[in-house]
Amino acid sequence: MRDNLIKLNIGEVKEIKLKDYSTYKVGGDSLMIFVNSVKSLIKLLKYLNVNSIKYKVIGNASNLIFSDSGYDGVLINLNNIKSFKKYSNYFTVFSGYNLSKFSMEVSNMGYTGMEFSVGIPGQIGGSIFMNAGCYGSSISNVLYKVKVLTEDYKIKTLYNKDLKFGYRDSIFKHSNLICLSATFKLDVGNINEIKSKIEEYRLKRFNSQPLEFPNAGSVFKNPEGLYAGKLIEDLGLKGKNVGGAYISEKHANFIVNKNNASSKDIVNLISMIKKEVKKKYNIELKCEQEIVE
């Protein structure tokens, strides 16, 4: 398959170890294509669909649990298509752009609204898919519109209201749309206030999250009116492990890869937590992270 993909001449084709691409540092082998343009992406998708080859567009894989046995299809990486345009207070970026970098750049120009997202290690596309958020805000609060690629290879513009945003939810989770680029609408702010907000959030993150170990952020969504981390902590589960995967001592809604964990260790630890929470509180925790196999 690799040779056929190379022949398409649409970008770099690599045989990779998923471990090297996921923030959890788990996963077996896969093919990854770094497409070099939207035209190439369309050419690739047509080829994959005609040949019934499975695929997935990924961002920074900071919300994914790749399987130990790898991915027997093609992972599509949009990292090599990068652009950043400013028109008045509208900022358009391509999906492969790093969210934190974008947020720092617009913040440094004196625009407010993106401060919350400095420190979220995703790309723009993945973060819109997830409606990533924290500290009282989320992507849906600042996103104006997106360009998407539809299943029939058409490029369409969708506005915020069309994207069915919810808590860690968007239309992308329930469709095969690919997010190509995004336009954010930001307000001019006070640069000192923007900087101090960023510093406040950076410190909060540093003090509350186990950033010293590989992880993929919060494991579970918070049930309405409750905190998943508190439920897990109250069960005395902090520090419990399956193989090399541990429930963080610092934040009970984080699983950390402390000791060469396999993806199976992480998945089994997730099941164990769900079981305990269900038994004690009769609550079904919903996983925020996605298993890719």
Ligand SMILES: Cc1cc2nc3c(=O)[nH]c(=O)nc-3n(C[C@H](O)[C@H](O)[C@H](O)COP(=O)(O)OP(=O)(O)OC[C@H]3O[C@@H](n4cnc5c(N)ncnc54)[C@H](O)[C@@H]3O)c2cc1C
């Ligand atoms: C230390 C740490 C802290 C974190 N803190 C937060 C936080 O505060 N708030 C928060 O919400 N999350 C947080 N996360 C989780 C994660 O960073 C976010 O969910 C992030 O937005 C995911 O972006 P990504 O590019 O890594 O997406 P990926 O994990 O690569 O992909 C996520 C999903 O998006 C899909 N996708 C990716 N790109 C596209 C595209 N262009 N078009 C269509 N679908 C696409 C993928 O197929 C996949 O289903 C944290 C993670 C870590 C490791």
